[in-house]
Amino acid sequence: MSRNQIITPISQQQQAEVIAATNRCIDRASVLYGRVFETLPINFDLQGRCAGMYQVRGSMRRIRFNPWLFAKYYQDSISDTVTHEVAHYIVDRLYGLKRVKPHGAEWKKIMLDLGAIPKATANYDLTGIPTRQYQRFAYSCGCRTHRLTAIRHRKIIEYGAKYLCQFCHGRLVAAPQETL
Numbered sequence: 736m737s738r739n740q741i742i743t744p745i746s747q748q749q750q751a752e753v754i755a756a757t758n759r760c761i762d763r764a765s766v767l768y769g770r771v772f773e774t775l776p777i778n779f780d781l782q783g784r785c786a787g788m789y790q791v792r793g794s795m796r797r798i799r800f801n802p803w804l805f806a807k808y809y810q811d812s813i814s815d816t817v818t819h820e821v822a823h824y825i826v827d828r829l830y831g832l833k834r835v836k837p838h839g840a841e842w843k844k845i846m847l848d849l850g851a852i853p854k855a856t857a858n859y860d861l862t863g864i865p866t867r868q869y870q871r872f873a874y875s876c877g878c879r880t881h882r883l884t885a886i887r888h889r890k891i892i893e894y895g896a897k898y899l900c901q902f903c904h905g906r907l908v909a910a911p912q913e914t915l
C-alpha cells in the first residue's frame with residue numbers, strides 16, 4: 736500500500752455490526768454482574784492512533800470508535816476494542832472512574848469476565864490511517880507565512896510573547912486566520 740493511500744472507513748453495515756456487538760457485550764456484563772447497564776450512544780468519529788475511547792462529559796456517556804482502524808483491523812476491533820471500551824464503561828458504573836486506575840485491577844477483572852485478554856495497548860500499523868490534524872495559526876513577518884502551533888499562538892495572545900522570524904528577523908504578527 737502506498738504512503739498516501741487512505742483506508743476507507745467501515746461501512747454503515749459494519750457500523751451496525753459494531754453497535755450490535757457493543758450492545759451484546761453490555762448485555763453480557765448486565766447478566767454477569769446482576770444489574771442492568773444501559774446501552775450508550777456510539778459514534779464513529781475518532782481519528783488517529785486510538786481505536787476506541789469511552790468518554791464521559793457531565794452526565795453524558797458515550798463510546799467513540801475509529802472507523803479507519805476498524806476497517807484495517809476489523810476482526811480484532813469488533814472483539815478486542817469493543818470489549819476494551821465496554822469494560823471502561825462497566826468500571827465507571829460499578830466503581831466510578833475517579834476512584835480506580837483506567838487499566839487497573841477492576842478493568843482487568845471485567846475484561847477477563849467478558850472473555851477478553853486484559854491488554855491495555857495495541858500496536859497498530861497506522862499506514863493509511865488519517866491522523867488528527869492539529870490546528871495551526873497563520874502569522875507573517877516580512878518575508879513569509881509561518882504556521883504556529885496553538886500553544887505558541889496562545890502565548891502571544893495571553894502573555895504577549897514575541898516571536899521573530901529566523902530568516903528576516905521580523906516580528907511575527909497574526910495573519911488572517913486559516914486552519915490547516
Ligand SMILES: [Zn+2]
Pocket residue numbers: 819823837838855
Ligand atoms: Zn483503555
Ligand SMILES: [Zn+2]
Pocket residue numbers: 876877878879900901902903904905
Ligand atoms: Zn521573515
